[in-house]
Amino acid sequence: MARAGLTVERVVAAAADLADEVGFENVTVSALARHFGVKDASLYSHIKNVQDLRTRLALLAGEEMIDHIAAAVAGCAGRDALAAFAGAYRTYALKHPGRYAATQIRLDQPLAADSRAMRRTAEITYGMLRAYGLEEPDLTDAVRLLRSTFHGYCALEAAGGFNASRDVRASWDKAVDALHTALEHWPREERREAQRKEKSPS
Amino acid sequence: MARAGLTVERVVAAAADLADEVGFENVTVSALARHFGVKDASLYSHIKNVQDLRTRLALLAGEEMIDHIAAAVAGCAGRDALAAFAGAYRTYALKHPGRYAATQIRLDQPLAADSRAMRRTAEITYGMLRAYGLEEPDLTDAVRLLRSTFHGYCALEAAGGFNASRDVRASWDKAVDALHTALEHWPREERREAQRKEKSPS
DNA sequence: CTCCTTACCTAGAGGTCCTAGGTAATACTC
DNA sequence: GAGTATTACCTAGGACCTCTAGGTAAGGAG
Secondary structure, three states: OOOOOOOHHHHHHHHHHHHHHHOHHHOOHHHHHHHHOOOHHHHOOOOOOHHHHHHHHHHHHHHHHHHHHHHHHOOOOHHHHHHHHHHHHHHHHHHOHHHHHHHOOOOOOHHHHOOHHHHHHHHHHHHHHHHHOOOOOHHHHHHHHHHHHHHHHHHHHHOOOOOOOOOHHHHHHHHHHHHHHHHHOOOOHHHHHHHHHHHOOO | OOOOOOOHHHHHHHHHHHHHHHOHHHOOHHHHHHHHOOOHHHHOOOOOOHHHHHHHHHHHHHHHHHHHHHHHHOOOOHHHHHHHHHHHHHHHHHHOHHHHHHHOOOOOOHHHHOOHHHHHHHHHHHHHHHHHOOOOOHHHHHHHHHHHHHHHHHHHHHOOOOOOOOOHHHHHHHHHHHHHHHHHOOOOHHHHHHHHHHHOOO
């Protein structure tokens, strides 16, 4: 009986491909075993359990995605960096829906939670935003806004949440423009007070 | 043998509560049957299959959520309406994580896809945005931006995606402020051209 | 060529989804 | 209240999934 030559890396890589094909939630040990022409029990010498497989897949996808984004952002600043980041983010999410879904699961192992990919993502995001001259806590607020919008948009688009009446790519570009505007006119305390006074008599 | 008195409505309602307890993806026919003290096969006279159960749950949650939002937005306009919408959205999503997750699944039945809840949500959202004087296609773009940010933020927050270093509620308020700013300074074609000229010599 | 590691196996328990066909509790009719 | 129709709920069983325990054989190291 010829061996399939399984290793953790090959198993996780195959799981990633499978995730992009059939969806992250449909990545099953059995399906993976079928893909290798092997019994499911055989995979348990390489992975601890399904949870373990998914965590490894999430880490792989996280690394891949931030590499992709970092390459796009390199050498850009300000609005260009934002557009590059956004474009690379959406491209990856749409091209690799299963891997992208994997990046969104909660990693309960605290060791995995601050992986290299996590730290790099934070670095690049905060670095990109420094051009807008924000300071804490506004910087964190802005990061959360960007992450939310990017993730929400890609999740909705991938789930078919947008009807086809308007080009989805065009809306994305507009959203990125709007975020750029929001970052440039970031609401600071004095602005908000002023606006509140302005509208209070109404 | 005393009957449990099952009906479709009771089953779906119990599924909704179960979803909020254990998460939408963990709503299973078996668990639901256990909750009623009944064999799983018995539920299949009330629901077609798991997919059917989830679709019904999604429709229920969608109705509930838009009712909650509509009540909050009633009588507000402009920035207040946006804040009320956002607040009600996030409140519901955090209070009913399972139901909220249900609202995000893809409804493949075209009949269910434009349900009453869907149409009401669209009405209320577009109505809220009319105060900003946008026209198509910018209106659709703005709706997509709001949906994305709201959904993304709640999804990330519910998944524990934000660390506790900064108050999550405060970030949310800032994000809503930023969206308001973005809507007021919505990037129109002439603005973008002007900005492009402005920065092109750099 | 032997030994050791390990890739892969069989067997089996337990959970989930779902169908087919049956029994009994309720509601409806007279 | 007796007979009838409806349906809530049952048992039995197949298919697929996760995961454990313990075994066999393929490959490399000496």
